[in-house]
Amino acid sequence: MSGALARYRICDFTGQLAGAGATKWLAAFGAEVIRIEDPVRQGRWDILRGMEPFKDERRGIDLGGAFNNHNTGKYGITLNLRTTKAREILAEIVRQSDVVTENFAAGVLENWGFGYDALRALRPDIIYVSNCGFGHTGPYAEFKTWGPIVQAVSGLTHLSTLPGQPPAGWGYSYMDHTGGYYMAMAILLALIHRERTGEGQWVDLACTEAALTLHGPTLLDWSVNGRGTRADAEQRNSNRSQWLPMAPHGIYPAQGDDEWVAVVCRHDADWQQLGRVIDADWCQSPSWQTAAGRVEDQDRLDAAMSSWTRTRDKHAIAGALRAAGIPASPVMRPAERVDEDPATGDFGLWPTVAHSAIGEVRVDGLPVHLSETDWSITRGAPCLGEHNAEILGRLLGYSRETVDALTAEGVL
């Protein structure tokens, strides 16, 4: 177990991925992350808890594969916050925690009586990090979001498209992952600040604002040059180079069903190398010998490229081009990049965890290694209330009998 964050305890209300992904990082570096879940609704404020994918086709509230993926190494307790006793227990846990985290819609925790002022009354230097789509202030503060909504409103969806098509957008919640990264950064920054000053704070993270920061040059092109991205939306091909004059720059069909390869010529030298590999007359076309000429004529250039790639294996194409110094990559299928790619396997990217109900299953690891305090992911997500006795025993001194009685009373 990594010691980097072992001295911190997180009282964690997060769910889904945008929140749970943040505290997964903390747990992997040794923080004690205690998930608080509602026994009455079986923890369903995290919709992923009992959702697919399932291993061995076993379904159930403890068997959700995505939930397991996002909650490795955390503890889980149940608290029925409708009861006074559960609220007292929560208050004591907050007193002993460094950070309280949640990604409910704005105001939910406040309505339960555990807004920032209440948390601060329990522990003056508490760090409270909330993560919601639009933040806790402003006209849309009450609005609800999911990753795809954040991506829609922030412009990420709009800038993922092909000509004459509606937006393709992102085929997954890029901003749930990335919102979680921003939440993790915010927690770590607030911890650093507290270590240096003794001061806690409430961090209001609006996922849509975090997403907007990912379009910096586009926004400056707007605010400085007045150039927007709406007028040419119908013609946009986001597989082409966004800023630099590079062509060819595309994703081309390869041999086989739904197989594709990405190829980029960064400059004329790449183009000349490409011509040596392809060795076809069209590579010598005079108007294509300069980047400007190729960018100008990309539709025809892409058609020529496709005619060459279509009958060839994507790995063979990428291998030959990379050997010639040209950026290229197969579009990797999940099976290929997970099971057949040393760059992920040898990196240790897919650790196997032991989950109390699911058994052994692989999960997303972390794409970094720290030489002195590296991460460790070995334990699966908690089952509902799995650590009630352990945590309430350790933090509040409750006996097993007390925990059983509280369970019978509907507190846990």
Next chain:
Amino acid sequence: MTALNGMRVIELAHERVAFAGKLLADMGADVILVEPPGGAAERHHPPFLNDAPGPDRSLWWWHYHTSKRSVEIDLGAPAGRERLLALIDQADVLIEAEPTRRLADLGLDWPDLATRRPTLIHAALTPFGRGNPASDLPATDLTLMAGGGPVWSCGYDDHSLPPVRGLGDQAANTGCHYAVMSILTALLARMTTGRGQFIDVSIHAALNVTTEGGSYQWLVNGTTVQRQTGRHASIVPTGPTQVQCADGRYVNTGVPPRIPAEFAALNEWLNALGLADQLPEAVFLEMGATWQGPFDLSLIGKDDTVTAVFGAGREALKLIARSISAYDFFMGCQRAGLATGIIYAPEEAFEDPHFRARGFDVPVFHPELDRYIRYPGAPWRMPASPWRIARRAPTLGEHEHELFGPEDS
């Protein structure tokens, strides 16, 4: 004070690591950008101020290098290496995206740096990891996104169209997010151990674990998601969620109603708009409004009634969307408690009243232009340690005197 006030970060200029430096610099770290003689290549990265190129006119440069200072150092010359080491001697963090052997060849790599400066945190960001020779092969955002997983999941229902790479240099952005998370973690670790460490960040690995079901569907039960238009890639095809509104703009109809209050609000809105008689599934919508007990989403496609009720919510949203403007749809749905979104261009979001009211756009003074430029602002509101753009991106060699004095520059 800001969270990283007084922390010194040395950044070896490279397009892939620039965002990590910005995230630290805007939180108060003193980030010193080390550029090669003549300036970094990214100074010539479009777009440009008034579309006119020039080393201090790149808007890409402006965005990714806010709050940093800059010096020119020739790492190929002994004197240059001494200057870098002088900076390292006072640094907390080194961030770089150099070829895997370059710093070792110059005698400037971990662990030599640790011997000299045991508290140093050295983060290396490479395409495939520091130990992988593939990191030295050419790669761009497109090839990294294609190989790392994102592209497989993005595109259209029609698989004769190629899969799609979303714009915004998201490969480097994702690598930089992980680099910063790692650096902050290492800074906290250093507070107890007193020692720095080496951090190896793989962009390819970062993308691989930023694909949701793309990875974990395969990990859990060996199934492969298939891309769909404007919504999650999926094992089982799901209904469209993207609708073109009456004004030609698109919305994402999000997650349809799942609880009685949401079905009821949607039904009420449908009636208020006078559209109820155009919805054949209206009866199921009413059924949803009076549903008793839990509405189990995992039964969609398995239980006929649950499937019909869920489908009615989705159809009602599509019907309304086609009948009104995208913005009105967004507002109406959200007021009914439904998580839907207008598909904005980034600049439309930038000008939207919500983000303006929150002060997301911030003015940054450019003394050479004698004007303020509106920049994208804080990714979080951290009142005790505020995010802030301290100054515009540095001009070439702007801080030579400050850092090395007149005799040495």
